[in-house]
Amino acid sequence: MRNIVIVQQYVPSYRIPFFEALSATLEMQEIELTVAASTPPRSLSKRSDSADAKWITRVPEYRIDAVGKSLILGGSHKSWKKSDGVILPLQGTCIDSYRALMGANRHSRRVGLWGHVKSYVNAPNRIDIAAERWLMERADQIFAYTPGGARFAVASGIKSNKITTVMNSVNTDSLEIARKSLTDSKVKDFRGKYDIPNEHNISYIGALDESKRIKFLCNVLDKLWIEDPSITLLVGGRGDQEHLLNDAVKRGQCKMLGYVDDEAKALMGHVSAAIVIPGRIGLVAVESLLLGLPILSTNWPYHAPESEYLTEGSTLYTSENTIPAYAHLIMKSVNGGTKKFPNEGCPIYPTLANMVQNFTTGISKMLS
Incomplete structure (x- = not known):
């Protein structure tokens, strides 16, 4: 059975149904899922929404916060160093994403990146945009939250067959x-x-x-x-x-x-x-x-x-x-x-089942 690891900053309670369903779907394809996650940072801890599950592996997260930015120094690499594939944050300040794409086992391990892709929640920054383009160019698969992120990736020169539009959702x-x-x-x-x-x-x-x-x-x-x-x-x-x-x-x-x-x-x-x-x-x-x-x-x-x-x-x-x-x-x-x-x-909205199917398809493409 092949195995993949998805790295998360932490797992909020609303993500539990998604990962449970994704794990069950991947298991039918003989792929084992592990989620490597830390605990929420202080700024998010008061949301009181952090969750736990048997498929979560706790990993440390080392970061430096300065001038409104966080440099994530890593901590997850031991959880995925022997995996067949890993999906990490598409984030220019995440050192583990670079480590996965430049590591000694790069050719035997597939690497995916999951994120907004486009600068939605912050003002665009030239350095971040350049860093994330560099990451996307070298990844095996990009998992974009929505069509807008996917279009941005294509406009940045990423081949469309490397992009999965997840249609981010929750269990409704x-x-x-x-x-x-x-x-x-x-x-x-x-x-x-x-x-x-x-x-x-x-x-x-x-x-x-x-x-x-x-x-x-x-x-x-x-x-x-x-x-x-x-x-x-x-x-x-x-x-x-x-x-x-x-x-x-x-x-x-x-x-x-x-x-x-x-x-x-x-x-x-x-x-x-x-x-x-x-x-x-x-x-x-x-x-x-x-x-x-x-x-x-x-x-x-x-x-x-x-x-x-x-x-x-x-x-x-x-x-x-x-x-x-x-x-x-x-x-x-x-x-x-x-x-x-x-x-x-009401307009059709993306369901959790849609998201699981889209993600599963992306993982299959990533591992092929």
């Missing part, structure tokens, strides 16, 4: 079941538990950290409290910036639900007009499509690849990147200016 099975099994009684209990009004509600689902622009959201809430105090924000998530919402919580404008399961997400979707994400739109795009809720965002330039799944004017509404403009968009939404869309008629 339990969320769909939860949505379909909602009852009037469950909704009533949910409203009562958190003292949620009958109308003018919006939801936030995701991590509460800098990438999501929680400070900006707080400033918008301050303005909304003056302009329309009837608007209530339901927050499902944890993070190192959740304390910034304390003032909104104290005045009853914001309801903190903590880390939410799929039933809570379904209930949030049922009682809300929209999902607010002023900062980075990521995998919440997939969940919003299933819930039938539009996302309200800004034209801030650093959204994640999954924002490509949304369509402006139907599943996504975007304001200028200012506090007054975003507050106006929210007020417009809760007063009927944006519409929920029927789940049966």
Whole structure:
């Protein structure tokens, strides 16, 4: 049986179903999967979403953080030095990715790189772009999150047969079941538990950290409290910036639900007009499509690849990147200016099964 190793910074709980399904699918092709992962860095640890599983091999991660950049010095190489293939981060600052492509066993071990490919969540940097192009040129397979990343790789000179478009997603099975099994009684209990009004509600689902622009959201809430105090924000998530919402919580404008399961997400979707994400739109795009809720965002330039799944004017509404403009968009939404869309008629979104099949195909190409 051949074996491959996928290296991750850490494994968040939402990735467990993907790796479980991928492992089972690869096993049918006589390929054994190991995931080599460290623990979350301090900046991500307060998300409280790190997970463990029998197929995870814990590895150290040595890094230097300076001037807003992280140089990852390595630590995973012992986990994959005897493997038939390894998939590492496509990241110009990851030393292990260079080590895999330049190592003594390079010709007997296949190397894949997995990442955004394009600079979505940061401003493009010439050095990073050049380094990542160098890595891509020498890798056996590139695993791009979305079509935009794949197109960028082709435009950078990478042959299309070396690129797998993963269509990054999450397991939505339990969320769909939860949505379909909602009852009037469950909704009533949910409203009562958190003292949620009958109308003018919006939801936030995701991590509460800098990438999501929680400070900006707080400033918008301050303005909304003056302009329309009837608007209530339901927050499902944890993070190192959740304390910034304390003032909104104290005045009853914001309801903190903590880390939410799929039933809570379904209930949030049922009682809300929209999902607010002023900062980075990521995998919440997939969940919003299933819930039938539009996302309200800004034209801030650093959204994640999954924002490509949304369509402006139907599943996504975007304001200028200012506090007054975003507050106006929210007020417009809760007063009927944006519409929920029927789940049966929502745009097709990538499922976990799609992602597993795409990744399996890419691994087969990489090992061939």
